[in-house]
Amino acid sequence: MAPSPSLAAVFLEVLGGASTRTEAAAPGLEAKLCAILDAAHTAHPDIHVAGETFARHLGGRLSSTHEPLEVLGTLNISDLYLACAAAHGNGAAIAAIERGYFSWLHAAMARVAGDNDSSDLIQLLRQKLFAAEPDELPKIGEYAGIGSLGAWLRVTAMRMALNARRGRKRETARVNADDHLEELATHASPEMDYLKSRYRNEFKYAFETAVAALSARDRNLLRLHFIDGLNIDQIGAIHRVHRSTVARWIAQARESILLETQRLLRERLGLDNADFNSLLALVKSELNLSIHRYLTDAAE
Helix, strand or coil: CCCCCCCHHHHHHHHCCCCCCHHHCCCCHHHHHHHHHHHHHHHCCCCCCCCCHHHHHHHHCCCCCCCCCHHHCCCCCHHHHHHHHHCCHHHHHHHHHHHHHHHHHHHHHHHHHHHHHHHHHHHHHHHHHHHHCCCCCHHHCCCCCCCCCCHHHHHHHHHHHHHHHHHHHHHHHHHHHHHHHHHHHHHHHHHHHHHHCCCCHHHHHHHHHEEEEEECHHHHHHHHHHCCCCHHHHHHHHHCHHHHHHHHHHHHHHHHHHCCCCCHHHHHCCCCCHHHHHHHHHHHHCHHHHHHHHHHHHCC
């Protein structure tokens, strides 16, 4: 029976990078890994992970561009061992993480996404962290021991909560937009109906080209305002400018879209003044709705 490989050999094999690395290239690595494993077992006496498994997990979390001994001394080994055990399906480790973190994660998610969504989200978080496809590690296995496990879990949970909140706002915006379209259809004149049908593709091209010509800052401003629902005071706090500056930025971005859309439509269609003015009135009346829809679709 072949002897088991050393912890250093397993660690370096997974670490990769300089392919010529051997145990001898990192003096003291075996002793360091053994000490790390002993410390992890001491911190979690009821949770067992095989030495080779933990060494392989460590090697997979580290960058091959750094010296192993230097990096290993900076890691939160206790939390990393717990995450490794949970990633490999250890029930005691999973229970310890849920017992130690899920109560306040639930509360934090509720503050962001709302109480109605937080219970479903905590179940989704549990599934995301601990479930995976065959031969793949679940999300908890991505924790690399940099900082605390609690901080890493909070970032993961907050991203889920923010995505849920944004998704709900996008759905609300879509519903409102659809309601507005029905209202417009009910009150639209035959002339407006004809213009919308006849020049739909031309308007779509001109409008999307106009939005694409905006600066990244202006597109982000419109996204914050129309999709995330932030007011000018909240956007001003993000950019550290006065609310009047944000209002001016948003107005200028809308005006840029309108003028560029107008220019492109005139260039492509060659309509007489009467028809073009009617089309322009339609563009103005649906500008906010079009911005809503474009940014919503772009975010999905």
